Amino acid sequence: xxxxxxxxxxxxxxxxxxxxxxxxxxxxxxxxxxxxxxxxxxxxxxxxxxxxxxxxxxxxxxxxxxxxxxxxxxxxxxxxxxxxxxxxxxxxxxxxxxxxxxxxxxxxxxxxxxxxxxxxxxxxxxxxxxxxxxxxxxxxxxxxxxxxxxxxxxxxxxxxxxxxxxxxxxxxxxxxxxxxxxxxxxxxxxxxxxxxxxxxxxxxxxxxxxxxxxxxxxxxxxxxxxxxxxxxxxxxxxxxxxxxxxxxxxxxxxxxxxxxxxxxxxxxxxxxxxxxxxxxxxxxxxxxxxxxxxxxxxxxxxxxxxxxxxxxxxxxxxxxxxxxxxxxxxxxxxxxxxxxxxxxxxxxxxxxxxxxxxxxxxxxxxxxxxxxxxxxxxxxxxxxxxxxxxxxx
Amino acid sequence: xxxxxxxxxxxxxxxxxxxxxxxxxxxxxxxxxxxxxxxxxxxxxxxxxxxxxxxxxxxxxxxxxxxxxxxxxxxxxxxxxxxxxxxxxxxxxxxxxxxxxxxxxxxxxxxxxxxxxxxxxxxxxxxxxxxxxxxxxxxxxxxxxxxxxxxxxxxxxxxxxxxxxxxxxxxxxxxxxxxxxxxxxxxxxxxxxxxxxxxxxxxxxxxxxxxxxxxxxxxxxxxxxxxxxxxxxxxxxxxxxxxxxxxxxxxxxxxxxxxxxxxxxxxxxxxxxxxxxxxxxxxxxxxxxxxxxxxxxxxxxxxxxxxxxxxxxxxxxxxxxxxxxxxxxxxxxxxxxxxxxxxxxxxxxxxxxxxxxxxxxxxxxxxxxxxxxxxxxxxxxxxxxxxxxxxxx
Numbered sequence: 001x002x003x004x005x006x007x008x009x010x011x012x013x014x015x016x017x018x019x020x021x022x023x024x025x026x027x028x029x030x031x032x033x034x035x036x037x038x039x040x041x042x043x044x045x046x047x048x049x050x051x052x053x054x055x056x057x058x059x060x061x062x063x064x065x066x067x068x069x070x071x072x073x074x075x076x077x078x079x080x081x082x083x084x085x086x087x088x089x090x091x092x093x094x095x096x097x098x099x100x101x102x103x104x105x106x107x108x109x110x111x112x113x114x115x116x117x118x119x120x121x122x123x124x125x126x127x128x129x130x131x132x133x134x135x136x137x138x139x140x141x142x143x144x145x146x147x148x149x150x151x152x153x154x155x156x157x158x159x160x161x162x163x164x165x166x167x168x169x170x171x172x173x174x175x176x177x178x179x180x181x182x183x184x185x186x187x188x189x190x191x192x193x194x195x196x197x198x199x200x201x202x203x204x205x206x207x208x209x210x211x212x213x214x215x216x217x218x219x220x221x222x223x224x225x226x227x228x229x230x231x232x233x234x235x236x237x238x239x240x241x242x243x244x245x246x247x248x249x250x251x252x253x254x255x256x257x258x259x260x261x262x263x264x265x266x267x268x269x270x271x272x273x274x275x276x277x278x279x280x281x282x283x284x285x286x287x288x289x290x291x292x293x294x295x296x297x298x299x300x301x302x303x304x305x306x307x308x309x310x311x312x313x314x315x316x317x318x319x320x321x322x323x324x325x326x327x328x329x330x331x332x333x334x335x336x337x338x339x340x341x342x343x344x345x346x347x348x349x350x351x352x353x354x355x356x357x358x359x360x361x362x363x364x365x366x367x368x369x370x371x372x373x374x375x376x377x378x379x380x381x382x383x384x385x386x387x388x389x390x391x392x393x
Numbered sequence: 394x395x396x397x398x399x400x401x402x403x404x405x406x407x408x409x410x411x412x413x414x415x416x417x418x419x420x421x422x423x424x425x426x427x428x429x430x431x432x433x434x435x436x437x438x439x440x441x442x443x444x445x446x447x448x449x450x451x452x453x454x455x456x457x458x459x460x461x462x463x464x465x466x467x468x469x470x471x472x473x474x475x476x477x478x479x480x481x482x483x484x485x486x487x488x489x490x491x492x493x494x495x496x497x498x499x500x501x502x503x504x505x506x507x508x509x510x511x512x513x514x515x516x517x518x519x520x521x522x523x524x525x526x527x528x529x530x531x532x533x534x535x536x537x538x539x540x541x542x543x544x545x546x547x548x549x550x551x552x553x554x555x556x557x558x559x560x561x562x563x564x565x566x567x568x569x570x571x572x573x574x575x576x577x578x579x580x581x582x583x584x585x586x587x588x589x590x591x592x593x594x595x596x597x598x599x600x601x602x603x604x605x606x607x608x609x610x611x612x613x614x615x616x617x618x619x620x621x622x623x624x625x626x627x628x629x630x631x632x633x634x635x636x637x638x639x640x641x642x643x644x645x646x647x648x649x650x651x652x653x654x655x656x657x658x659x660x661x662x663x664x665x666x667x668x669x670x671x672x673x674x675x676x677x678x679x680x681x682x683x684x685x686x687x688x689x690x691x692x693x694x695x696x697x698x699x700x701x702x703x704x705x706x707x708x709x710x711x712x713x714x715x716x717x718x719x720x721x722x723x724x725x726x727x728x729x730x731x732x733x734x735x736x737x738x739x740x741x742x743x744x745x746x747x748x749x750x751x752x753x754x755x756x757x758x759x760x761x762x763x764x765x766x767x768x769x770x771x772x773x774x775x776x777x778x779x780x781x782x783x784x785x786x
Binding site: 048075133 | 609
């Protein structure tokens with residue numbers, strides 16, 4: 001291991017991650033796994049950098065150290081942030097970048113050929129932001145004898161149960177998001193421009209709390225007000241808040257790429273009765289859901305209890321009410337494995353972590369009061385401690 | 394047009410964009426274009442939201458208003474931010490999201506069938522973060538009679554010459570990035586933690602300058618120091634700066650999704666001679682390149698003049714030295730069309746905009762002194778005005 005590498009985990013922890021992943025590869029007859037998801041790359045090797053806008057991957061086999069492969073100018077980043085030996089850091093020349101006459105994956109095929117994998121079974125993450133249709137076509141063309149196997153989320157599923165160190169980082173992220181919400185409540189008032197509020201959210205989130213320094217979240221702050229909050233994913237502009245406005249804040253603290261998302265809603269002045277009714281429904285339904293958040297239950301048990309209770313109060317929600325969280329890179333802070341919804345029969349286990357996300361997007365605004373939780377031996381623990389209600393100022 | 398839509402351009406400007414794009418579709422025999430690139434979606438319709446982590450697109454045909462298609466909870470965002478009639482905003486149910494039993498593109502195929510496009514020629518952006526291999530396989534499977542045509546960057550190429558309104562937004566972004574660099578120089582000192590510096594960069598960038606409010610940049614700040622700056626794309630941690638450190642800041646101002654990237658490098662104390670030599674080489678080479686930045690020349694003319702001059706000074710750079718910029722969404726603020734490198738024979742035209750990016754990543758650190766420029770009738774104009782040198786404090 002190069003002694004300058006800035007590893008966030010012990011080599012033992014990385015080794016156990018490789019073991020878990022290789023066991024699944026063996027069971028699925030995958031000789032070689034091409035890991036393009038930046039979160040999976042980081043989880044397996046430590047690699048960290050905003051280089052995912054050009055093609056890169058980790059090549060994982062049995063009995064060999066993983067190989068990092070990417071753009072030439074990013075190879076030094078792999079030296080700096082991974083435990084990999086330098087001879088396992090490979091790169092392609094810059095003329096492959098965003099070219100219309102060749103594709104970086106053409107180069108990867110050559111590398112796989114040199115590793116004698118051209119007739120092997122090669123797992124690829126078919127459903128990933130960083131594995132384009134063109135990337136797949138290139139591999140198909142240049143590795144005609146290889147068997148390309150869909151290995152979407154194979155690594156993601158190995159990540160769903162968190163280690164103590166991972167939970168430690170998520171607790172750091174929780175301290176950060178608590179501070180972000182405190183800062184928002186402190187400064188929000190009629191007349192404040194949304195972008196000024198967003199600037200303070202970023203500042204608080206990146207500064208962090210003591211040694212819990214802030215990394216960038218994989219989704220940037222969403223803070224829609226009023227009618228804009230009927231939509232789930234609007235960001236901000238420079239409009240000024242006014243009395244009576246209701247704004248939700250969907251934000252996350254992030255530490256060493258580990259997230260603690262947490263949403264709260266603030267009303268500037270007394271909220272309409274409809275929002276108080278919605279608040280009551282959401283909180284009761286959330287608690288009904290969380291009563292099922294314990295090992296032995298299924299993911300859908302949480303969702304069904306939540307949806308049933310919500311409906312008793314006359315509200316409906318026709319979208320999922322949470323998902324697995326942990327390490328992530330843009331554009332999504334979810335792990336893209338477990339969803340809290342009907343039909344997801346994944347068994348709950350200790351040290352799984354979820355963003356329980358009972359958001360309601362109504363016809364004239366939105367209400368988000370959410371919790372990020374870790375499952376314990378017999379139940380759950382909230383990662384962050386921020387008052388669970390529709391906040392009024 | 395719903396009167397609540399927050400459009401950044403006139404309807405006439407959107408209409409001319411549709412016209413330009415449709416003309417190319419006609420020439421290429423594309424009946425229907427599936428536009429998944431969020432920048433292209435926004436450029437054509439105004440759509441703006443952090444919803445690109447689930448599948449979405451704009452469906453473009455001749456003689457019909459475009460259609461926005463995406464996740465149910467994001468449809469209200471399309472109502473809020475586009476000029477589209479509500480009947481042209483279509484959505485898929487939430488059970489398609491990150492499911493392992495169905496794909497959102499299965500639903501899109503149904504929609505295309507209802508539009509009688511199942512036997513048509515359908516253009517798709519094969520090389521895009523938001524068109525996964527699985528998305529392509531779904532369309533292939535569910536539209537067996539359609540002719541899927543690679544239309545990668547078809548829309549991007551229509552965006553390379555900027556309108557006055559677009560240039561206005563980029564000039565706003567330039568004011569912002571000037572302020573960001575001023576703030577960095579103001580506060581940087583030995584002992585300052587990198588994340589605290591990053592927090593100030595975000596705060597200054599999002600707050601913006603007067604009416605030039607800050608939007609989020611498509612690449613978040615890169616600020617590697619010393620050996621970390623041998624790599625191109627590292628972000629930050631909480632390490633503290635010390636005397637003698639050399640740090641580059643690759644950042645952008647952003648206004649209404651339009652970017653002005655600009656990098657500067659700061660040495661805390663007198664830099665080693667090697668860096669002064671590199672500074673001299675880079676600046677001379679940059680100016681040699683920029684002498685070719687005028688209509689009638691080719692993109693590679695800039696690059697060749699730059700590389701030749703750099704080599705005379707004993708430095709080599711084996712990667713591209715710039716790219717087209719404008720509107721963008723994560724993970725890349727480039728337009729993914731023109732690269733300033735040998736072999737790119739695109740003819741330069743007035744109102745093209747580039748990030749001229751003569752970065753040197755050396756064996757013990759990095760040097761970035763860059764310019765964002767707009768081409769004029771007879772030359773170029775720098776968008777931002779920040780002292781062009783290796784800054785010393």
